[in-house]
Amino acid sequence: MKISARNVLKGKVKQITPGAVNSEVVIELPGGTEVVSVITKSSVETLKLEVGKEVYAVIKASNVLVAIE
Incomplete structure (x- = not known):
């Protein structure tokens, strides 16, 4: 599998x-973190x-939001 996305999590x-x-x-x-x-x-x-x-979680996003309480 070859893709352009840089964030590929098995x-x-x-x-x-x-x-x-x-x-x-x-x-x-691995380590227990979950992606939905x-x-x-x-x-x-x-x-x-x-x-x-x-499976692979392939993450391709143009924005990453940061929030605080």
Whole structure:
């Protein structure tokens, strides 16, 4: 796999919460940090995602927001 995104994190699917159109996918990274992605239900099926499957979280964002209390 070759892509232009610089932020590629390898992990395992921890949880999939299906919805009518989109599904929430929780990816657990080494060390226990979790990344959550909302993708189409169709993409979950096409990628054959299931709990325990090794996947990559590919993060391509033009903005990163910082907030304080």
